[in-house]
Amino acid sequence: MARPMTMTEKILAAHAGKASVAPGDIISIELDLVMANELSAAVAITEFRKIKGADKVWDRSKIALVPSHFTPNKDIATATLSKMMRDFATEHAIENYFEVGRGGIEHVVLPENGMVGPGETIIGGDSHTTTYGGIGAFATGVGSTDIAAAFATGEMWLRVPHSIKIVFENGLRQYVSGKDLILRAINELGVDGATYAALEFTGPALKDLSMSGRFTMANMSIEAGAKNGIFPVDATTEAYCAAVGKKNYTIYHADKDAEYTQTVVIDCAKIEPQVAIPWLPDNTRNASDLHDITVQQAVIGTCTNGRIEDMRQAAEILKGRKVHPSIRAIVIPGSQKVYMQCIKEGLVETFIEAGCVVSTPTCGPCVGGHMGVLADGERCISTTNRNFRGRMGHVKSEVYLTGPYVAASTAVAGYICGPEELQAKVPA
């Protein structure tokens, strides 16, 4: 009898042309999509040009290039990196190049354009490429030389990861989103608890989770060290694929007796809004347990929480309220499509009336790039994914990670608090 396999193992086996794979096997897989942003692409292009025999890319329809990190470019150095990528896209007639103003942040842009689908293999020159596991794909981040190799061959070597199952029991409480679930899961696992592993998210709570919440969770799988994080494909996934025009995909289900090295059960009924405090994403607390932590900036958006649902959650809190006088609140829709939808739904008006900055899509502040870099001693509540030392600017600045509800509530209160505490103190 064939070895029972996890979802990740089945996708990898199919793309390696094998009937079966097991954790630890080193295999070469065919890739369905290779993505890079201007930072990873600039180095990848330099390496690609060194490959003898690689005059052309392997498939110009299966490469996506997305300027996102320091764009619209903040200085000459970053403009040069973007230009390198733009010139390469022209030279090789790359079909999926998303110019500034026509794209946004790669992990928001690719799903909404139907470029990722269930059962596919995707690598990206960005660690948060794990995002596409939300749709049931195998997706992982790699460095630039791996991207250069994939540009040339459409293949990647990898070690088949062992799988860890995360089971989310029961339903979600009000004001609890995918961000809170993944912050809890990272806390349970630790920042290196899933190193080299595949995370497979399952359990009854998933039916309450939209694709937006799933992308947020898969996005942060890397913060536990995972190679990928993957969701089962269900009616929600299929409805999303239909809506974005994704066709011709293959659905893989984990076998019942597939092997998991660890199973973590999380009772969602007990989860309240979460905050990860410096300096690691596994340093998670209940928002309600944090007191008197004043902040000077709030960032709402980016690849982790820059989808329309995230914008709606923030707007729900900010509607009819004002951002605290001592806070700069920066809202960053993840893509032009999300931005347009925010305008249509009146969310931009809500944000601006509340006193927020509404930025064009960019990774900007998350990487300490631009559009909200922190000074010495400043604190930021943020819906981004990393709170490492110096991540958003000065080495003595601090980032507190959370979901849109808490970030927006904090922006109004002036100190870290959840929506329920805000409602008691500052009714809308």
Added chain:
Amino acid sequence: MILKGTAHKYGKNVDTDVIIPGRYCNLIDPVELGKHALEDLDVNFVKKVKPGDLIVADTNFGCGSSREVAAVALKGAGVSGVVAKSFARIFYRNAINTGLPIFECVEGVDGIKDGDTITVDAANGVITNESTGKTYSATQMPPFMQDLIAMGGLLRYVEKRLVEKSK
């Protein structure tokens, strides 16, 4: 290849943001990157590091971003290799791909103090603490990765694959 130098010892979870902060990710040149290596963890690192020195660190070295410039920055600063209890997976690949020798060795890390002189026989994964005279064995890399390194890195492997595929 024998690597020899002073050990610069750091703790757990040395992330890529402290190895090379985002504000320097607009750089590509290894020497320029090297001037800022580990700046947000230890501002004195670039002042005290000498060519050939090694980083010795606890678990999960290189966690975080996929930025390949993290490995390049360490090389640019003169670091000849990294010995750690474990590595984050993207950094592990990037180190192999950029030719930064890395060694996984729990006992070695525990047996080396900041400032010790160490040598590493890279081919055999034997780490010697010259200050104490003790030796340690790094975890063997799988044969495929050893072959990849012996071949001269990923791009040489890709060239071979392109020839195979064109047949």
